[in-house]
Amino acid sequence: MSLLLDIKQRNALLSDMAQLLDKERTAILAANKIDMDGYTGDDIAMRDRLKVDQSKIDGMILSLQQLAAQEDPLGVERFSFEHENGMQVSNKTAPFGTILIIYESRPDVTIEAAGIAFKSGNKILLKGGKESLNSNLLLVDLWHKALEANEADADWVTYLQFNRTETQAFLEKPTQKVDLIVPRGGERLIAFVKQHATCPVIVSGRGNNFVFVDKEADLEMAIDIIINAKTTKISACNALDKVLISSNLVRKQQLLSHLIQELKKSNVEILVNEPFSGMEGTTTIEDEQVWYEEFLDYKIVIAQSSDIEEAIKTINTYGGGHSASIITANNETAEYFMNNVDTAAVYHNASTRFTDGGQFGLGGELAISTDKLHQRGPIGLQHLVTNKWYVKGTGQIRG
Known part of the structure; x- marks a missing residue:
């Protein structure tokens, strides 16, 4: 010994x-x-x-x-x-x-x-x-x-x-x-x-991370965060897989068209749920199993959620327990989301790509535990x- x-x-x-x-x-x-x-x-x-x-x-x-x-x-x-x-x-x-x-x-x-x-x-x-x-x-x-x-x-x-x-x-x-x-x-x-x-x-290792765009989100911020979380390092377990958008977001169509345009610049395959079906450059989800998948690829799901409660339920049902982020200008809404989402790291107005020992001030990591x-x-x-x-x-x- x-x-x-x-x-x-x-x-x-x-x-x-x-x-x-x-x-x-x-x-x-x-x-x-x-x-x-x-x-x-x-x-x-x-x-x-x-x-x-x-x-x-x-x-x-x-x-x-x-x-x-x-x-x-x-x-x-x-x-x-x-x-x-x-x-x-x-x-x-x-x-x-x-x-x-x-x-x-x-x-x-x-x-x-x-x-x-x-x-x-x-x-x-x-x-x-x-x-x-x-x-x-x-x-x-x-x-x-x-x-x-x-x-x-x-x-x-x-x-x-x-x-x-x-x-x-x-x-x-x-x-x-x-x-x-x-x-x-x-x-x-x-x-x-x-x-x-x-x-x-x-x-350690499984991601399947979510971003929820709340009805009070800054659209430009949302797009910047989603593009960063999805495209900067697709092999990372902190990369983004699913985007949920509030049905009450006022400029929802503007966000969608701009987001799809930006994702296509990186050749990201875009899957959508029924409310967004038929949008140019997207494919409608046909198999629920997709929701459980960690893609580790240029692939993303963009889906509508009726409200924050449905978003939380979706994340807690399908997510990998790794990271989730909310984009909103409302601090109370953010606090509610962060307290109720069951993931190891929760974010308000920031990219999931920060879930990392070095970024969290730990000087590195052995692994990221879910x-x-x-x-x-x-x-x-x-x-x-x-x-x-x-x-x-x-x-x-x-x-």
């Missing part, structure tokens, strides 16, 4: 790893080119997530630098109490132990997830997809160099080069202690992990901890 490293050692290692990434840019890009050339699938979201460029390396480096600068999340006192017999009782944050993250396509997760786990005193087992193998193996090799340079055990960061059968066997009967599993990817991956895992699982236990939304450094009770006595016994 690797003993917990003190905060100076953990921060020094993260800083060293950031320098290694900067030094080995050429090698990282070369390894990623092999992965990109070898990817023959037609999933544009997966291809986008797979690609590593200079900007993505900059993001990896920044994530490690921000982690190194943050306060130690361990040993933080959450509760203290002096017993009537004189014992001092306190509750403090503590590491989980070993975390397994199973993810698809994204080499930057190999840096960000491992960095967050390491800083919070947890070992991490990384199980990446075969499509990003060369990128991941190189990045894990850099982790091991940084660990060795700081006289830390290599098993703080372990890469599991398993196929699907081997992964299933490990989930059902782990060959080492695993305290928490985070599947980060599509719905099939999440279902696979939940079916076979024998320890706690935090579900579960309610033990953390909801972006899981940052501060959340990758459990707790432990410390009881200090002077010989007390219980009668």
Whole structure:
């Protein structure tokens, strides 16, 4: 068992790893080119997530630098109490132990997830997809160099080069202690992990996010937010899938025609419900299943809602529990919406694309949880901890 490293050692290692990434840019890009050339699938979201460029390396480096600068999340006192017999009782944050993250396509997760786990005193087992193998193996090799340079055990960061059968066997009967599993990817991956895992699982990755345009919305703002949330990064779980428009919006047709025009500039496929049926450039929804889908593609639903109550009901019925936004000039309406929509992040007059650990001031994220236990939304450094009770006595016994 690797003993917990003190905060100076953990921060020094993260800083060293950031320098290694900067030094080995050429090698990282070369390894990623092999992965990109070898990817023959037609999933544009997966291809986008797979690609590593200079900007993505900059993001990896920044994530490690921000982690190194943050306060130690361990040993933080959450509760203290002096017993009537004189014992001092306190509750403090503590590491989980070993975390397994199973993810698809994204080499930057190999840096960000491992960095967050390491800083919070947890070992991490990384199980990446075969499509990003060369990128991941190189990045894990850099982790091991940084660990060795700081006289830390290599098993703080372990890469599991398993196929699907081997992964299933490990989930059902782990060959080492695993305290928490985070599947980060599509719905099939999440279902696979939940079916076979024998320890706690935090579900991450599914979006299906909504924007509701209230009757008191600013039309220009609504269009800007919808276009940003839909088109800037279609592979992100915080991208927009569904737009609900109040039937009482005065300039509804003006909004629709302008919105459709802007979406078509990015070649977005537009599906509409019956009240908007027949509008040029759109297709009417024929299968209710569409409402449950996270598209991860240039595809969107635009539908009419009779009022805010129907909008809330629609989001809570079909949404992925990730993010929802309301566009309105009425603060009371916004508050009502935000209090009643059942998602990890709720927005008023802002794009859902901000649901991200870095954007929320967490300095990165392990994943974005749509579960309610033990953390909801972006899981940052501060959340990758459990707790432990410390009881200090002077010989007390219980009668």
